[in-house]
Amino acid sequence: MTPDNQTRLVEGIGSTIDLSVAEATAAQKALEEQVAQMSSHGRNLEDSLRIAREKIATLEDQASTMSSHGIGRPHVFQLRSPGTLLPRMPGPSPCSVSRPTLARFLPYRARYPLASPPERST
Numbered sequence: 001m002t003p004d005n006q007t008r009l010v011e012g013i014g015s016t017i018d019l020s021v022a023e024a025t026a027a028q029k030a031l032e033e034q035v036a037q038m039s040s041h042g043r044n045l046e047d048s049l050r051i052a053r054e055k056i057a058t059l060e061d062q063a064s065t066m067s068s069h070g071i072g073r074p075h076v077f078q079l080r081s082p083g084t085l086l087p088r089m090p091g092p093s094p095c096s097v098s099r100p101t102l103a104r105f106l107p108y109r110a111r112y113p114l115a116s117p118p119e120r121s122t
Contacts, residue, residue, distance in 0.1 A: 001009075
């Protein structure tokens with residue numbers, strides 16, 4: 001092999017190595033970016049999952065509170081007259097009006113206010 005051929009061969013090998021190093025460096029940077037992006041997505045997913053779990057826990061607490069107070073159970077309310085739901089309570093009404101009488105007048109509550117509007121002084 002002549003010295004010129006050896007020089008060309010060494011230069012070719014050197015440029016091939018340089019090209020391979022450049023490609024490897026670019027590939028490494030791309031992989032690092034992908035890992036960073038996946039890590040970020042993972043953190044975002046973990047945060048979303050944590051928030052969803054907190055919301056579920058809050059809703060379960062609210063449902064538990066509502067059920068312990070008797071709110072939200074269909075058997076707690078019963079229909080007394082068309083369009084009127086009254087809570088079932090044992091004993092007399094707390095306002096000393098019988099329940100049937102109260103149920104009869106509740107539909108009129110919206111049309112006739114309990115207190116008369118204040119009069120204007122002119």
